[in-house]
Amino acid sequence: MKNLKRLFKLLKNLLLGLLVTLVLVLLVIFAKPLWHRFVTYPRFQKQVEVFQQRKKEVQLPTSLKIYRGLLHLHSYWSHDSKGTLYDLVSAAKLRNINFLFLTDHPHGNLDSFPRGYKGLYDGVLIEPGSEKEDFVSWPMDTTVIDWKINKDTISKRLVNNGGMIFYSHTEIPHNWDNQFFQGMEIYNFHTNVLEKTRTFPILTDFLINGSKYRAWAYRTIFDRQTRILARWDSLNRYRHVVGFSAVDEHENINFRARYLKDGRVQWMGINTKPIDTVKVSFLNRWMFHEPDQSGWIFKWMIINTYETSFNNSVNYLFADTLTVPNISHHLILGHHFTAFKSLADATGFCYYAEGQDGKMAGMMGDSVKVASVRKLTAVSPYPGRFTLIRDGKTVDVSAADQYQYSFDRSLPKGTYRLEVEVKPGDEWLPWIYTNPIYIY
Ligand SMILES: [Zn+2]
Missing domain, CATH: 3.20.20.140 (Metal-dependent hydrolases)
Structure with missing residues (x-):
């Protein structure tokens, strides 16, 4: 009984240690982007908006x-x-x-x-x-x-x-x-x-x-x-x-999905390379929406967009x-x-x-x-x-x-x-x- 308790305690501490390590690792990886998200970028956005209010009409020297x-x-x-x-x-x-x-x-x-x-x-x-x-x-x-x-x-x-x-x-x-x-x-x-x-x-x-x-x-x-x-x-x-x-x-550093003619779904990854073709099931149905104007039923834009x-x-x-x-x-x-x-x-x-x-x-x-x-x-x-x-x-x-x-x-x-x-x-x-x- 005593040994079992000790084992549980050890396991609990191990899990806690792993969790803390994981959070620390994620914080190290995402510290800068998170700082950007909550400090640098909102501040810069505000500064740009204030700057853009300084617009003046200009008399152009050309009729072009x-x-x-x-x-x-x-x-x-x-x-x-x-x-x-x-x-x-x-x-x-x-x-x-x-x-x-x-x-x-x-x-x-x-x-x-x-x-x-x-x-x-x-x-x-x-x-x-x-x-x-x-x-x-x-x-x-x-x-x-x-x-x-x-x-x-x-x-x-x-x-x-x-x-x-x-x-x-x-x-x-x-x-x-x-x-x-x-x-x-x-x-x-x-x-x-x-x-x-x-x-x-x-x-x-x-x-x-x-x-x-x-x-x-x-x-x-x-x-x-x-x-x-x-x-x-x-x-x-x-x-x-x-x-x-x-x-x-x-516009190709992203993940997208679309229906094929046979009703299956084609997944596409970076550089528009097809990754997989899957059947629609209760497991993935929730991820898809009605096809948009370009036919996409899933679109996750990571970096570059038009x-x-x-x-x-x-x-x-x-x-x-x-x-x-x-x-x-x-x-x-x-x-x-x-x-x-x-x-x-x-x-x-x-x-x-x-x-x-x-x-x-x-x-x-x-x-x-x-x-x-x-x-x-x-x-x-x-x-x-x-x-x-x-x-x-x-x-x-x-x-x-x-x-x-x-x-x-x-x-x-x-x-x-x-x-x-x-x-x-x-x-x-x-x-x-x-x-x-x-x-x-
Ligand atoms: Zn080019």
């Missing part, structure tokens, strides 16, 4: 309209995405996005266009393109790309035929001497993720904060792409290379009309800047060169004669800190919290671009990267 768009993202056509038209258009409408230039991975060496989604859907312009070997392209024509051919030759043919070629994933080597590529990514969310030596903290942060503070979990990963920006600056010293940002969104990334790094383009020829025309000219929209919507911002007559002599992306420029100017709907960079070197930093910026000191020939930071909380955060003005 502003269109917001994404230039590197994937839909169902890619092997690693299942994004439907409904998913894309509803997220775009929610985030006030006007154009989506898709970059779906080709199915084989012969890649025929158009393919996938193309057209104007509920006010959202969609154009199909391709991403292969860190090269994004939009032929904008009925054509076939043969991916067996040398990439430089493909670029030449596409561009000569009115297509558009940009380099993606610019942290890795590319043929920078290829004269036909027109632009490059200056920010890609994936680069930020790949740079991190430990992915587990990213995962735990999204697991705890994904539903409520996904946008700030994205921000936590953000790092300024100094090396990529330096590359861009060095290229722009001797040719025009347009800079754009990419979300590279696949909704969040369409509010992350967004390209703001000045153009005349929401048509593929006009949008692509202005994209190639570099009449755009990129902004982190979750911090503040940058609609209304413009960076331009003012002529001797006080009127706009050219905007970002344009080349302007040195004799005809009086000053470089920017207007902004939110107060920020402006940094002017000439040929890769900082030449001026404005005072804090300015809605306007102008630089009227001597303007030697060179490539001038502007970065704007905002300070919703305790630190200055990169908000805008403009394309340069080329003064010659």
Whole structure:
């Protein structure tokens, strides 16, 4: 009897010890994400909301309209995405996005266009393109790309035929001497993720904060792409290379389920890989809801969603009309800047060169004669800190919290671009990267 009591006591202590250890281990693993959840992110959310109340109306120096768009993202056509038209258009409408230039991975060496989604859907312009070997392209024509051919030759043919070629994933080597590529990514969310030596903290942060503070979990990963920006600056010293940002969104780090034709349920995991096919039974029925617009009966979004990334790094383009020829025309000219929209919507911002007559002599992306420029100017709907960079070197930093910026000191020939930071909380955060003005 005494021995039995002792055994029970031992077992009780062992179980208690195990429980305490488990709680401690979980606390260590989730301490930071929980701190984010209950302290850092709610505080930052509040700070951003207060900052966004400082919005002012801006008088734009151009009659061109502003269109917001994404230039590197994937839909169902890619092997690693299942994004439907409904998913894309509803997220775009929610985030006030006007154009989506898709970059779906080709199915084989012969890649025929158009393919996938193309057209104007509920006010959202969609154009199909391709991403292969860190090269994004939009032929904008009925054509076939043969991916067996040398990439430089493909670029030449596409561009000569009115297509558009940009380099993606610019942290890795590319043929920078290829004269036909027109632009490059200056920010890609994936680069930020790949740079991190430990992915587990990213995962735990999204697991705890994904539903409520996904946008700030994205921000936590953000790092300024100094090396990529330096590359861009060095290229722009001797040719025009347009800079754009990419979300590279696949909406594929998640778990989903859908009915198959035979009534069974297919489970799908990371990168849209099928995991299992099961029968519906009383054991799993409770997990499923009626099929949504895209056919999903279960959806657990862990990290990346269209909704969040369409509010992350967004390209703001000045153009005349929401048509593929006009949008692509202005994209190639570099009449755009990129902004982190979750911090503040940058609609209304413009960076331009003012002529001797006080009127706009050219905007970002344009080349302007040195004799005809009086000053470089920017207007902004939110107060920020402006940094002017000439040929890769900082030449001026404005005072804090300015809605306007102008630089009227001597303007030697060179490539001038502007970065704007905002300070919703305790630190200055990169908000805008403009394309340069080329003064010659
Ligand atoms: Zn991609």
